[in-house]
Amino acid sequence: MPGQRGLFIPGPTNVPQAVRLAMDISMEDQRAPDLPSFTLPLFADVKKVFKTDTAQVFLFPASGTGGWEAAMTNTLSPGDKVLIARFGQFSLLWADMCTRMGLEVDVVDVPWGEGVPVEIFAEKLKADKAHAYKAVLVTHNETATGVTSDVAGVRKAMDDAHHPALLFVDAVSSLASIDFHMDEWKVDICVSGSQKGFMMPAGLAILAVSEKALAARKAAGMRRCYFDFEDMMKTNKDGFFPYTPPLHMLRALRAATDLLLSEGLENVFARHHRLAEGVRQAVSAWGLRLCAAAPKWHSDTVSAILLPEGFDSAALVRHAYTKYHMSLGMGLNKVAGKVFRIGHLGDLNEIMCLQALAGAEMAMRDLGVPVTAGSGVGAAIEYYRGATASSALKNAA
Structure with missing residues (x-):
């Protein structure tokens, strides 16, 4: 491909x-x-x-x-x-x-x-x-x-x-x-x-x-x-x-x-938080939940996303890999088959995160997961537009 x-x-x-x-x-x-x-x-x-x-x-x-x-x-x-x-x-x-x-x-x-x-x-x-x-x-x-x-x-x-x-x-x-x-x-x-x-x-x-x-x-x-x-x-x-x-x-x-x-370590940390929050906004817009039980546990480097009962996250990860040429993280051990993971760390920006969300959204819809087309991606876009603009203003100051 x-x-x-x-x-x-x-x-x-x-x-x-x-x-x-x-x-x-x-x-x-x-x-x-x-x-x-x-x-x-x-x-x-x-x-x-x-x-x-x-x-x-x-x-x-x-x-x-x-x-x-x-x-x-x-x-x-x-x-x-x-x-x-x-x-x-x-x-x-x-x-x-x-x-x-x-x-x-x-x-x-x-x-x-x-x-x-x-x-x-x-x-x-x-x-x-x-x-x-x-x-x-x-x-x-x-x-x-x-x-x-x-x-x-x-x-x-x-x-x-x-x-x-x-x-x-x-x-x-x-x-x-x-x-x-x-x-x-x-x-x-x-x-x-x-x-x-x-x-x-x-x-x-x-x-x-x-x-x-x-x-x-x-x-x-x-x-x-x-x-x-x-x-x-x-x-x-x-x-x-x-x-x-x-x-x-x-x-x-x-x-x-x-x-x-x-880049500056504080800017690195702020970027990771911004990217992670956009993913979390998408998860919420999909009507899904994170494995992390409360906001105080939220990770800024990886989001483990719970699929609704009856859907196999391993099948979702395989489907995204074969059809959309993208790798998502699988669920491991106790959460195998229950969660898929999006890693949002390292050499990454907003556009790349949107790619991950779009691919995940397409794969979920293909498998019948009840998410609305564009809902997660749209929520992340609106968050990133505001958050990235605020970040640019801080850096300029």
Whole structure:
């Protein structure tokens, strides 16, 4: 089919031309004497995306799952107790990894459509007088359900309880898209990946690690090798890596970071909120509901949209792919067959979001879902017209 396939899954996201071109290079010497002039400023600028002055950035050739493993193996010991909420496929997988790695996992199950239950966490932390919890794990943005949780609220609960546990955050589908304050929220390890807000191919686990977490590695009893912070620290300080790094991906990260910082992080966050709100206006106009149970949970990077009873969201996603040359996100696990997902993050603008809404609307009508032609697209158009104009005026001022 002519034209470019519409990619509207919540990652991998569209890769900007500047990032693609940055990767299209001849192979480089990973031990070249001038490599640190490239890598050291890159480490420093990636820290800005996390909003941290004090944490250390680590770049592992891996997915976000590898980042989770690095976080735990470098700071915890077998049998350590951790607290986590399970409310979607990715928080579920993180909890499963903890169990498989021999940790004692206190799982708080939450309805899929809600986020981290800050009040329950607060009660558990206050009751833990012996400080058995060694880490609190928070999935900032649950990609499966389109839910964003309150990391700042969790930090406040920890501080109110005077609890010394480490705070780990999965920000794979939120960093560089939704505002994140590593230093202000006293996050000890933040895990992200290259294929979402950083607008790159999958392949880099991007972590920021606090001084407290780095100190915890000295007593951590888990075995580690490939993901050992110690090996990275010894070589990263001079601008090198303990093994052959994927330099084409680091060149892409340089280009992606430049794009983010040149747009301005606050503008990036405002753009993502504006695009997401247009999608939410469309969902409402269709007469449908989000999986996110209340506005306080709404994600600005992905919307999981519930189809009416009797309709199969997997069939809808397949139909959109084959007939309209576009990719939508499928429902996962408990919401499989119930929701389809529109990813609205990364290298994206209003016109591209309207493409996603138009394709979804056509596919739904083809399958008999009772939505009125043009209703969602029209609602989004009217919202974007006003919101984009307001944004342009602010930028001009």
